[in-house]
Amino acid sequence: MVTYRQLWHVENGRVLLNRLKWCDSFGSKLRGFTFRRSLSPADGLVLVEKSDSRLSTAIHMLFVFFDLGVIWVNEAGEVVDVVVARPWRPSYAPQAPARYVIELHPSLLPQVRLGDHLQFLDKEV
DSSP states (O other), X not given: OOOEEEEEETTTTEEEEEEEEEEOSHHHHHHTTTTOSXXXXXXXXXXXXXXXXXXXXXXXXXXXXXXXXXXXXXTTSBEEEEEEEOTTOSOBOOSSOEEEEEEEOGGGGGGOOTTOBEEEEEEOO
16 A cells, blocks of 8 residues: 655644655665656656664665755754756765655745654545
8 A cells, every 4th residue: 555645844834745646665765666658747756764864765776867956854854955967877865864855846946944744644545
């Protein structure tokens, strides 16, 4: 069963993304956005780890054919890094430990800054 969450920006009180795919299994995290040809501004996913880590939340862009906006968020819900990840790059790691890796359309990144707080709200789909 696929689970989706809303991504809530605490400081501005708005939903940043209405339908974020929750990826907490090995297979769903491995798949991510690989082999897809495009990304809509409404598409997003979050790779969920068991605890804050720099190593476990590093990502690759191999077989990803478009830019991704990437937001790393720690256990406390604080944004610890933000980057536009380019296709076919071997590795991106956060500057500080994170538990969640949010991958979404790069056009949404200007709405998020380091130190902002994000929450994941349950969504029935």
